[in-house]
Amino acid sequence: MSEGWMDSAMQVVNQRIKSPLWGFIILAWVWFNWPNLAMLFMSDSPVKFRIDYILLQDNFYLLFVIRPIIVGWFLAIASPYIQLLLTKAHEWADDRHSKVASKIKERQLEDEIKLAKLQVRAERIKEVINHEVDLEKEAKEEKLKQERLNTADLEEKIKQLESKIDALERTKDNVRKVSEKYVSDARRHYFDVARLLGLISSAVTVQSVEELDEFKKKANSIISATELDKAVLRNKLDLKENMTHEELTRFFDYAGDALSNEEENEIRSQMKNSEDANELAND
Numbered sequence: 001m002s003e004g005w006m007d008s009a010m011q012v013v014n015q016r017i018k019s020p021l022w023g024f025i026i027l028a029w030v031w032f033n034w035p036n037l038a039m040l041f042m043s044d045s046p047v048k049f050r051i052d053y054i055l056l057q058d059n060f061y062l063l064f065v066i067r068p069i070i071v072g073w074f075l076a077i078a079s080p081y082i083q084l085l086l087t088k089a090h091e092w093a094d095d096r097h098s099k100v101a102s103k104i105k106e107r108q109l110e111d112e113i114k115l116a117k118l119q120v121r122a123e124r125i126k127e128v129i130n131h132e133v134d135l136e137k138e139a140k141e142e143k144l145k146q147e148r149l150n151t152a153d154l155e156e157k158i159k160q161l162e163s164k165i166d167a168l169e170r171t172k173d174n175v176r177k178v179s180e181k182y183v184s185d186a187r188r189h190y191f192d193v194a195r196l197l198g199l200i201s202s203a204v205t206v207q208s209v210e211e212l213d214e215f216k217k218k219a220n221s222i223i224s225a226t227e228l229d230k231a232v233l234r235n236k237l238d239l240k241e242n243m244t245h246e247e248l249t250r251f252f253d254y255a256g257d258a259l260s261n262e263e264e265n266e267i268r269s270q271m272k273n274s275e276d277a278n279e280l281a282n283d
Helices: 002-018 020-042 047-055 060-203 209-222 225-238 245-258 261-282
Strands: none
Touching: 020 047, 020 060
């Protein structure tokens, strides 16, 4: 029986202690009476002095007995509301945290979007730069090709100019040689003319056949019969006198390639006229 009664009592005590009301009352009593408890259990004074000190305080029962009960009762009543407030505060904190987290994620997404846009823009800029570099490279290559072509054209023109210069040099040498030959021939002819003039002046005094033969020998030594014949025929051609077919043939054989086109045409025309005249005479 005693054990059953003790168990029941302990169960009741546990239920009371576990009750929020009694819990808050005990908590409030300990809170208001902790100086008295410290005085009672930790002071070195005699026990009777400690008890009298505690009980003889002003308004002891009001302040240290009734007040803890009232405060505990109010705490028990306010506990659900406090818990509700705590729950609401927790929910508000969760909502706030969720909003902050959402904003953080939103900012992260915005940052990622901005970063992606920047990357796309950077890629486009890179492509544009690469394209510009390729265009510059192609332009340089085309310019180099054009310069090579221009260089090749210049080299070809230089070669042509060098060939022309060589041809002019050869022509110059030929002209110089011909000029020297003409000068030499002219000097020789001047000398021969001077000798002929001297011979002609001496021919006035010729009185015998021997002197005349001597004159002819000296004249032939100055100018040959062929050259004399050539000079006579040339004089007739310059004076545009009519020459026989034989004279024209001889002069054409003498002169050959030295004749100009006009002179050659004139001689051929006279030769043709002479042949036509001979044919008419024969008819």
